Amino acid sequence: MEISNTDRPMAAVGLGDQPLFAGGSMAALVFLVCVALTGAVAFVDWRVGWEISLFIFYAVPIALASWSLGSTFGMGMALLCSGAWLIAQIGANPFATTLGLMLALANRMFYFCVTSLATVAVRKRRMADQARILALEELRQVERDLMKVSEHEHQRIGQDLHDGLCQQLASISCAAGALAQELKQREDGAASDAELIERALQRAVREARDLAHGILPVHVDRQGLAVALSKLASNTTTLTGTPITLHETDFQFDDPSRSMHLYRIAQEAVANAVRHGQASRVEIFLTAGREEVELRIEDDGIGLALGSEAHMESRSGGMGLRTMRYRAQSMGNAEFSMQRRDGGGTVVRCRVRKPVAAGIES
Structure with missing residues (x-):
């Protein structure tokens, strides 16, 4: 009995360290979308002025880049968002000195980096959970396959016993019975031995059939x-x-x-x-x-x-x-x-x- 490996789920081991889009046109598209979102947030932030803070919305492109493209792109997007926020604050900000503006920039940069790292950590945890679930599903599938193989072998052995050994023993038992009858008609002393052989063969037939029925019941x-x-x-x-x-x-x-x-x-x-x-x-x-x-x-x-x-x-x-x-x-x-x-x-x-x-x- 053959078992197809294509029916089994494969465990996604190590997927938590891999970006969703490792390369190609899809990765480039995601990166462009993140850059566009950063520019849009920075433009709105510049237009509304410092009275309304929009720095929390910079987390959207950072999280998208970290989730889809990995930690490297996520940290790069965090630096890009920090620069965009700084540009949006030039000309209109509540900071009296350049030092205050730089401290605020460091604060925003720290927040953006934490957002990137947290997003990557959440994705790794999710992928690890999925890998464990897939591994458990594969283990259960292996157990079911082993059970099927075991049952298939039971059925094959039981069928072989019933169709092969049982039939041969039954035939030999009939031959021994015929021999016993012939010896009895001749009044030969070996007739009793032939009857003993016939009864022993009949018991063997019953035991073999019981064994076959136990295997293939x-x-x-x-x-x-x-x-x-x-x-x-x-x-x-x-x-x-x-x-x-x-x-x-x-x-x-x-x-x-x-x-x-x-x-x-x-x-x-x-x-x-x-x-x-x-x-x-x-x-x-x-x-x-x-x-x-x-x-x-x-x-x-x-x-x-x-x-x-x-x-x-x-x-x-x-x-x-x-x-x-x-x-x-x-x-x-x-x-x-x-x-x-x-x-x-x-x-x-x-x-x-x-x-x-x-x-x-x-």
């Missing part, structure tokens, strides 16, 4: 999930001796992909209850409403001894619980929880909301 029909969970319950009960009960009534869920995820969650929850939870009884509840499907697994084992999923995760190695969470996340619109059961034991619950286009029926 959900068929692509509307009742596939309920049927697969019923087989899971009966097979686990037979192998472990722990009663596993499925509660469902005419359940239908026309979504094979999500059905497979729900089955794997139930499979892992049941295995945890039997192996780690020391449960003497496990119940699987499968319900479908108008808006959501709910899978719930309850057991009467030792439960979450410390009242937290972290304890269960450390007790079982963590892989099973993390896998269940990943499967719930990969389905989208799904809620997964593991809680302590009243009276002892654990409740694992996964709710899946129905898609907008395709409904879930019951």
Whole structure:
């Protein structure tokens, strides 16, 4: 199964240090716009006189240059705006001495430089946040791809077992049965050995089919999930001796992909209850409403001894619980929880909301 890299978002690492327009005609256009804005503000500032201060509006071209062209152009625009402000004050200003005018110029220049640096810092922070978001999206996409690859390999192995090994063992079992009948008719003492071989082969066929059904459990029909969970319950009960009960009534869920995820969650929850939870009884509840499907697994084992999923995760190695969470996340619109059961034991619950286009029926 191939995974296309074009479907994955790429993390924008280091974009915070790069200008929006590194060069070309667009950068030149932005620079000309900033110069024009500076000239316009300076002209209006000169016309209205010193009674009305417009120096705050010089921040507009400085911020635009810093955001679009980078810190170098931003600082250059700060110096240009300082010069424009000084020119606008010549001839009409409230300063009695040249020293006062120069101190005011230094004050404006400091404000303009701070505006440029602040704009660049905000843009870097924004780009860093975007890079982190893209990296998280890429990580989740990788997890979904790994889940798809794993499921694809499960299906392939299960199909190969069913169509290959199971059929060959069934054929050999039939041949052994025919040989046993022929030896019995001849009253040959080897007939009993042939019957033993036939029974052993029949057991091997059943075990191989159970293994294939465990790897490829959900068929692509509307009742596939309920049927697969019923087989899971009966097979686990037979192998472990722990009663596993499925509660469902005419359940239908026309979504094979999500059905497979729900089955794997139930499979892992049941295995945890039997192996780690020391449960003497496990119940699987499968319900479908108008808006959501709910899978719930309850057991009467030792439960979450410390009242937290972290304890269960450390007790079982963590892989099973993390896998269940990943499967719930990969389905989208799904809620997964593991809680302590009243009276002892654990409740694992996964709710899946129905898609907008395709409904879930019951």
